[in-house]
Amino acid sequence: MEDESVLSRRRFLSRVSLALSGLAGAVVGIPILAYLLSPLLEPTPNEWRDVGLVENFRIGETVEVAYDDPSPLPWAGQTARTAVWLRRSGEADFTAFSINCTHLGCPVNWRQDASLFLCPCHGGVYYADGSVAGGPPPRALNQLTVRITSDQRVQVLPRSLTQTISRA
Numbered sequence: 001m002e003d004e005s006v007l008s009r010r011r012f013l014s015r016v017s018l019a020l021s022g023l024a025g026a027v028v029g030i031p032i033l034a035y036l037l038s039p040l041l042e043p044t045p046n047e048w049r050d051v052g053l054v055e056n057f058r059i060g061e062t063v064e065v066a067y068d069d070p071s072p073l074p075w076a077g078q079t080a081r082t083a084v085w086l087r088r089s090g091e092a093d094f095t096a097f098s099i100n101c102t103h104l105g106c107p108v109n110w111r112q113d114a115s116l117f118l119c120p121c122h123g124g125v126y127y128a129d130g131s132v133a134g135g136p137p138p139r140a141l142n143q144l145t146v147r148i149t150s151d152q153r154v155q156v157l158p159r160s161l162t163q164t165i166s167r168a
């Protein structure tokens with residue numbers, strides 16, 4: 001009789017232990033699984049981002065313009081803020097260079113005096129057209145699609161990265 005009682009207590013504790021382990025696994029595993037699957041379930045929206053009036057940009061200048069990346073994560077906060085280097089080459093001729101180095105993603109700086117993009121992290125250097133001039137970057141700076149709206153505003157398309165330049 002006592003043996004049965006001990007056995008049933010042991011069985012009960014074993015089941016409670018299993019249930020708690022399963023609960024702990026679910027508490028940890030479900031958010032991780034949801035995070036990993038979220039890009040498949042909810043694709044990142046791609047929306048034009050306004051960066052200012054055409055008249056605010058001078059022909060021949062390359063300036064940094066910031067915008068909010070259309071992130072699907074409500075808690076992205078400040079990390080959803082990003083920027084591009086925008087160059088106005090003519091009346092309606094704009095080029096937007098990704099601010100991120102193609103090596104490891106550090107933000108590059110534009111040096112007007114040298115007409116170069118410089119990466120402060122590992123010394124990557126890009127020519128004015130975004131092609132690699134030296135250092136570790138494996139390829140040219142990415143470019144984003146730019147448009148001018150009917151009310152003369154400049155907009156960039158965040159998820160339109162293209163790499164159009166290659167130098168021999």
Ligand code: FES
Nearest residue numbers: 101103104119124
């Ligand atoms: S991140 Fe730019 S050179 Fe390494």
